[in-house]
Amino acid sequence: MNLTQLKLFNELARELSFVKVAKLNHISQPAVSVHIKKLEHALGQQLLSRTSQSTELTPEGLLILEDVKEILRLCENIKVRADFSQGMLEGHVRVAAIHSVGMYELGDFLPAFMKIYPKVIVHLEYRHSDEIYEEILKERIDVGIVAYPHSRPGIDSIPYTEDELVLIAGNKHWISHKKTVSLQQINDEAFIAFGERIPTRIAIDKLLDDRKITVDIRMTHNNIYTLKKAVEAELGIAIVPAATVNEEVERGILKRINIKGAETSRPISILRQNNRKSSAPVNLFVEKLLTFNQHRKPSVTALKN
Template sequence: MNLRQLEAFRAVILGQTVTRAAEMLHISQPAATRLIASLEADIGFELFDRVKGRLQPTPEALTLYQEVQRSLIGVERIARTAQDIRSLKRGSLHIACAPAMGLIFMPRVIASFMAEHEGVHVSLVVHSSAQVIELMVGQRCDLGIIVLPNTYPSPRSEQLIATRMLCALPASHSLCEKPVIVPEDLRGEAFISYPHSIGSRQQIDTIFAAHGVERELRLETQLSQPMCEFVEHGLGVALVDALSAVNYRGDGIVFKPFEPAIEMDFAMLLPVHGPVSKLHTAFLEHTQAFIERHVPKAYRFTA
């Protein structure tokens, strides 16, 4: 037996004539007749009696029809699933993301993506860039988002955005009037810093050392969001990544360009082995478009 035979059998049961069955299947009447004849030959018994020009199903045919109907419904469900996958309405994404993008910005991206792709299941976990790379290499997630540069070998990736770090100032600070902040402006300022375990800390310390500027280092945190909260509460100034600045919702803080520019890039890691799926590509393109719409040009790094 094959699928086309079973479809013809069901069509004849429903249409009661071969002519109607052929119309339902968009085939010729002789083709429909041959499908029924070949099915009867395969199963070894007759399925229909001719009564006054109509095909009357035999008791055996009605028993068989119940099973055929269940089977074809399953096939149609598979076809709908395939269509959903093709149109990106079905599938799952397990995303691992560095905190700078994963705490606020990526949830906004995912919400926007899911609004356009109903039926897609998304899982988001937040880890350090090194852990994200380990998850991708171990094939324990579908996509990863990391901060560059990093000291770990990473799988294939696509750059999402090159940003520049910004100077976060309390809204009442006198430096808010300056268009650009330079290291000398922050001499003697209470400075909220990343801990030494964060790569950006070394870059920032090197720049201030090169300019001979001493800061008052009393407060550290590894995340930009609490760093911004500390700045708004008047505990000091800070250099933060641009995406955290975009997402900060407080109104007691001002973000200013900082020179010399400190680049902070974000990249999306793609599956290490095998081809990239249509769903992966769609999410990458959606993320890039979302960034283009929501991250100001002034926050981006240009060489």
Template structure:
């Protein structure tokens, strides 16, 4: 039993005439008769009683009629739903992003996406870098944004930009008058860091270990906003990815270039290498890549 047969059965049931039903379906009467005959053979018996003057449903045909209506309605609804998703009239996509990106660049990219596809829902998971990787690998999200994985054949990584860490200091600090500051100078102040297992914290510790030893931390927090506010209130200094510069400024802190060493890591978009993205996820991916390209030139001026 297939959709073509059900449509033919429903048309004849409504018209009680093969001629009229054929006109409605744009089928010749012999072709329609063959379709109904094939359906009856598949099911095992007649669905219509035919005479030279009339057509009527058999008891089995009466049984099939409401079921056929429901099956065709479900089929049409499914077709329409998928058509809307393929054309992005409807849809849903999930993305995981590390906090430094989710709280800074992502909202502007989502605004572009929303303007283009207003009926596509986007679920954002604001999680640490390690959880971004885990959610992508376990197919809990289609897309992830974070630091470039050190090695992973299962993931396809599309780089956005090379992000460098900048110093965050109080606006009234003598360091705020400098164009750049060394790590040695910065670490003479009380240091405020993200708590473990933040990838930002781990990256800083690894990069500083050889030259500066163990990172001494006076205050720590899970939230970048809290760190920015602590610095602004004179509790110490910090270092954050440069994509957080605007956020730090809004919180009342000042950012300057950070050297000796320059600590940098590529940030980009991740997806499973063997996964075909949904239409909505593919559209979001294109928007994110486009927005990242537009932002790169602005970031370059900070370095």
């Protein structure tokens, strides 16, 4: 029994696919099978049930899975602590964020963090909110960042920040000269919306429905960049997070208008699996991200403190 066998078993328990695990480790599928057979022989138990169509953990496999995860975590921490004792922190942090947060809330933080901790490799990807919850539970990512967090068994939600929803319009729209509007003023207006499953879209729909406001949806898209381009092209107005349009407002290509008489705050949270002990790089990443946000206009010095 060795660490390679335990690592492959842990990944098989997560992916339930010899093909995927082979690709992840850049080895052949038969090589993965050989490692698992040797592990099963060493333990005297069948850990995986394999058919031509599926792979499942046996009861014996399920029984040892948490111990395997703990062994791998401890081995990782031994290496991390050894490096840290020499003044060097090294490791990986897997992060998934919704697009409107990843681009606009993390854009200043990541370069500063990576400058101070060059040996900590941050893997950032953009995912839909519901996918991020699933990736956390499957341990495919270490940290998730979402808007309008909801309670989910097995996941801790750490409040990170709040953004504001604002109305945006192209320069030729009649509403563009206003600084504030009520929702009643946009009744029946041509509207550009997020996709229906997006939590921000759900919150905007509720905001409008509560006031019996109807808008004429001309286009929907999950990508905030595409929404902004549609508004810039005068296809309609939109309600978006304020932080996502700073650049366009400064350049004068979009108008940002505050919404009065409505609750428009958008909560953003950091997600982590609540029964998993994270590595030192992951813990440091979350700690510094929270500190960075408290400053809002932080510098590299803020990350060192």
